[in-house]
Amino acid sequence: MTIEEMRIRIDVLDRQLVELLSERARAAQTIGNLKAATSLPVYEPEREKIIYANVRAANKGPLPDIELTHIYERIIDVMRALQRNELASQRNAQAAQVERDRSGLAADARASETGKKQ
Secondary structure (H helix, E strand, C coil): CCHHHHHHHHHHHHHHHHHHHHHHHHHHHHHHHHHHHCCCCCCCHHHHHHHHHHHHHHCCCCCCHHHHHHHHHHHHHHHHHHHHHHHHHHHHHHHHHHHHHHHHHHHHHHHHHHCCCC
């Protein structure tokens, strides 16, 4: 194969990697929601150890295990940040809803005091 043909092949592989990483990110978001619902922490070091062991076991080369582990460390960091952002968004939405509810209750109370609905 020529360099150009190999570059085209790499471009195809890169697009596949992006699709797989996006799918993994969606799964991480779902897990983040489940963790929030069950009050589990975002950071679970034992689970990460299992992931690294699985990656090393699946590695057929040419990347050395340590390099593949470094790549996965970064992927997991990004996925963990995604989960934290998702949880923060949920907390912000809940806080905003509580504030809206309070504002609505206050407006209703004022309206009932004056005898008219605002």
